[in-house]
Amino acid sequence: MAHSDLTSRDVASLANPAGLMENQYAPCRWACPVHADVRTYIQLVAEGRFAESVDVIRNRLAFACVCGRVCHHPCEKNCRRQDVDEAVAIRELKRFVAEKVGSSGCTVSRPETQNKARVAIVGSGPAGMSAALELARKGYRPTVFEKHHLAGGIPMTAIPKYRLPRDVLQMDVDWIVAHGVEVVTGAEIGKERTLPSLLKDGFAAVILATGLASSRMLPLPNINHPRVYPVLDFLRELAFDRQPAIGSDVLVVGGGNVAMDAARSAVRLGARRVRAVCLENEQEMPAWEWERTEALEEGVTFIHRRGPVEVVTDGGSIRALRTRGVKSVFDADKRFNPQYDDSDIQDLECDTVVFAIGQAPDFAFTHDSGLEMDSRGRLAFNPLTQQTSMPNIFACGEIVTPPGSVVEACASGVRVAAAVDMHLQTGSIRFNDALPEKIGTIPAVTAGKVLKFQRQAVDIAPANERVAGWSEVDHNLTEEAALGEARRCMGCGGGAEVMVDKCAACMTCVRVCPFGIPKVTDVARIDSALCQSCGICIAECPAGAIISRSLPVGDVQMRTRHAVELLPAGRKIVAYIGGFKASAADWVGQSESVEGVAKVYLASTTRLAVSDMLHALTLADGVVVVGCGQGLDRYPQSAGRTSLRVDHARRLLQSAGFNANAVQISLAAHEGLAGVNEAIRQAISQMSQP
Ligand SMILES: Cc1cc2nc3c(=O)[nH]c(=O)nc-3n(C[C@H](O)[C@H](O)[C@H](O)COP(=O)(O)OP(=O)(O)OC[C@H]3O[C@@H](n4cnc5c(N)ncnc54)[C@H](O)[C@@H]3O)c2cc1C
Ligand code: SF4
Ligand code: SF4
The missing domain is CATH 3.40.50 (Rossmann fold)
Incomplete structure (x- = not known):
């Protein structure tokens, strides 16, 4: 048992036994950076209660639609259904339900009065918008300043439309704005408005959420040639429907997911040949396997273990990228520390080069603000309080965290909003970051008794159709498939629990449970982490001593x-x-x-x-x-x-x-x-x- 014995008095004092589940998280919830209550929202999908399901998701995750499309879904990697057959398709279910309900179908809960302090947020990415939403929910008046003409951050300006259609992103933005969030676009802080001017204009706090705004480049000969693109510039042109000028032979430098986005976009722009060249070998490449596979299917080829030396031009045009061999990429401590073979020089012919070797924060807008930088040139930042060197200037998202994902940026935004609230209300910031216990794996003997159901597959368009345009690559689950998939969820942690004061130790539960979970010592004990929530023992217990954690009593x-x-x-x-x-x-x-x-x-x-x-x-x-x-x-x-x-x-x-x-x-x-x-x-x- 993960907690003390439950009695009927405990149950009577609970508005809903579901509160018991807050003591232990299902592994999916535990692994989710915003700790979305996956078990509950999937059960609601299984019952066709789609709007309620989205409300549960959005309770924790502002970018529900975006994450339904592009989340790296650590929840699925932890799903206990893997012990039985395959993980539940959690991200696909989120996509299905979030897009089915849309921004207008789910609840907007604004506080009765929204008259607390004004807070400025710089940057409208997942981190900034999540912070703004949480502040609005707490009664503050948040204003988001975004330098581009559309809100949404990297999901708006860089993630290709074939992976994230913009109307899907817009559903999230619209829903957030409906909570009383003001968004000012085309407003680059550091130009007309500066950090000091925001404070002077009456904002009680400022949150920096500007992400990784610039592409890393290398100081190579001819790096400033107009056909050499920093990856964010290249993807932004596409995102804003402006065709970047490319030739027919494109070389993308980099082996990560961003490089895959650039390479696959170049294919869709009509390049005759698209290659990605990277330092790593196939196993070391950081791009996700599915993204590599889809890129390969679309005609992208990979060149491993080569590093760029020079952009070679001829008569004003790019002729090749000169490269050298790579002996190793990581040192004995697994740190990135590439070693080159300068005797191994090779020119890779191309007429366009896209550099996708990482992104970096751009701190130019903080000049003259008095904000301190650390010894490595990064923003001085206290992760315990989310504060910079100035107590009323906070930061969240990738400007202060390592490069990550949309959902991690959302989590950071939620946290900074709590920090701002504590600071403005009490003057001190203290987080309790301890998580409830995580439910463990299912023993093989129990897993063997759970009926197997095949995971519902998502249709992926064939490669020749995909490369013909910018339409989405994979299709949504049908309603029937979504319901079927949701019913594969085992509702981990939502099972039976004995009220020890009512139990007569009659052994009925031991006799009827098809999974062999209950044990009787002085009274019956049911490990709710192992229970499969079938409810047989609850229905058959003659003393009425067993409740379900996931259903109201009666x-x-x-x-x-x-x-x-x-x-x-x-x-x-x-x-x-x-x-x-x-x-x-x-x-x-x-x-x-x-x-x-x-x-x-x-x-x-x-x-x-x-x-x-x-x-x-x-x-x-x-x-x-x-x-x-x-x-x-x-x-x-x-x-x-x-x-x-x-x-x-x-x-x-x-x-x-x-x-x-x-x-x-x-x-x-x-x-x-x-x-x-x-x-x-x-x-x-x-x-x-x-
Ligand atoms: C090409 C690409 C593909 C990706 N694909 C995925 C994916 O599939 N799944 C996933 O989970 N993650 C993905 N990521 C990562 C994800 O996009 C980021 O983790 C996330 O967007 C970070 O959020 P953020 O709010 O910290 O910053 P951002 O999203 O970068 O938002 C920062 C915002 O601040 C604005 N800004 C910057 N400076 C100023 C200023 N001075 N004044 C006003 N506004 C300013 C920027 O214009 C931007 O809108 C991808 C990243 C890239 C680059
Ligand atoms: S089976 Fe359901 S509750 Fe259990 S880990 Fe997977 S998604 Fe979560
Ligand atoms: S609810 Fe079902 S699986 Fe859980 S202990 Fe009771 S009989 Fe066993």
């Missing part, structure tokens, strides 16, 4: 009451349906119904207790349970267990002198809506039979 009965209240007068029937194969419309009650029937969808009918069926009969005239056929539900033994419980309910009714036929069961939930509706009609016709 959830089924509350939903039943609500559904029955919506029925017109007349005969009323409650149908409990295993929703493993249900569509989103089924789940949210928008699909075709059967007259007089209140449908209640459940993740699995394993979660339906005998007491739930009997409770339903106090509100309605009959109960139909529609489960999935044997082996077609997400949990093993579900059909058998549900049938046993229906039999039990019927026996109780009979022994009490009531009509046992008022409870019916059909195993047709896997047949889809038509099958379910037909099963309900047939079951109703059986109710009045003797």
Whole structure:
């Protein structure tokens, strides 16, 4: 057990047992830089509750749409489903739901009054916009100053449109702005407005979020030739729909993801030959494997272990890039320390060169501000408080962190907003950065019992179609595929937990659990980190001593009451349906119904207790349970267990002198809506039979 024993008093004091999950993070949430509640938003997708799902994502992540497209998804690398088959496609699910709901479909929660201090943010990238959003949510009046004419940072000015269409990015920007964030574009700080002038204009604090604004270049002969592009300039021209002038033979210098973006863009611009030359060998190249593969498919070729020496020109045009051999790139301590072989000189023919060898911050705008630099020429910065050398000037994102990712920049923006708030409200800044415990791996014996479901693949356009334009490369999941994928999530940490004061140690949970999780010592113990959330033990515990961490206590009965209240007068029937194969419309009650029937969808009918069926009969005239056929539900033994419980309910009714036929069961939930509706009609016709 990761925490002290749970009692019924603890549960009574909780508004929602979901609060228990804050003590332990599922590995996906733990690994996510903003600690988005992945488990919850995926479960909401599985139930077709898309807008609620996006609200959960956006609670932590301002750039939900952008991250749905380009996040490096450390969550997936940590997903426990890998212990069973393959990781849940978390990023694809985020993309599906965020774009389906759009910026207008999700909640904008502005505080009633937004009259706290004005805060200036320099830079509208993921870090700056996340900081602005958080400050607006806390009641401040943030103004973002952006030097370009469009907000969004690198996702707007550099990430190619075939990976991130701009209308997708705009959804995030619009949603952030709707919270009362002012964005002033075309406003480069350091020109008309300066850092001192912002403070003089009444901003109580300033946040620097200018990212890595310049491309690193090398002091080589002819480096300033107009056909030698710093990578950010090259990509920015494309981002703003201005065609950079290139020849037909493009050489990209660099082996990282940014170099891949440049090379793949050059292919789309129509270059006859595009090559990327880098210091590293194939294994050392920092570009992600999928990006390398897609670049190769699109015709980019790689030249390894060569470093640039000179841009060779002939009659004003570029003729080649002169290179030398590389003996090694990293030293014994794995530090970047390239060693060259100057006897190995080779000219690589080309007419255009793009340098993608890294980006660096541009501190020019801080001149005359009084801000101090450290001994290595970087902004003096305290990562514990997010402050620079001036207490009311803060910094976040890549201007002060190593080059990273959009989601990491968002996390940094959230943190700086908290720092500014503490500073302005209390004068001191103290963070507790400790994270809750991370749920560990699943033992092989448990993993072996979890039913396997194949990960839903995303369609990727064939290379010849991709290179023909700037359309997106990979397509979104269909709704059906998204629901199927979301149902692969094991809801880690959202499982069962015993209230020790109610447990009679009767061993029922040990007997019924298909995964062998409960153990009984003095009382039953269920390791919620291992539990698969099937709910069988919760439904069958005779003492009612087990709760689900992911569902409110009495959830089924509350939903039943609500559904029955919506029925017109007349005969009323409650149908409990295993929703493993249900569509989103089924789940949210928008699909075709059967007259007089209140449908209640459940993740699995394993979660339906005998007491739930009997409770339903106090509100309605009959109960139909529609489960999935044997082996077609997400949990093993579900059909058998549900049938046993229906039999039990019927026996109780009979022994009490009531009509046992008022409870019916059909195993047709896997047949889809038509099958379910037909099963309900047939079951109703059986109710009045003797
Ligand atoms: C080509 C490329 C592709 C990438 N692909 C991915 C990817 O697929 N996935 C991923 O997660 N990450 C990717 N990244 C990294 C990601 O874009 C960054 O980690 C992230 O954008 C950093 O956010 P930031 O807010 O710190 O800075 P930025 O996004 O750089 O934003 C800084 C903003 O400040 C503005 N600014 C600068 N100086 C001034 C000034 N003086 N006055 C006013 N405004 C100013 C800039 O114009 C810019 O809009 C990529 C980066 C590059 C370069
Ligand atoms: S199975 Fe679901 S809850 Fe568990 S780690 Fe993967 S995404 Fe997270
Ligand atoms: S909810 Fe299911 S998996 Fe978890 S302990 Fe109970 S019976 Fe076992």
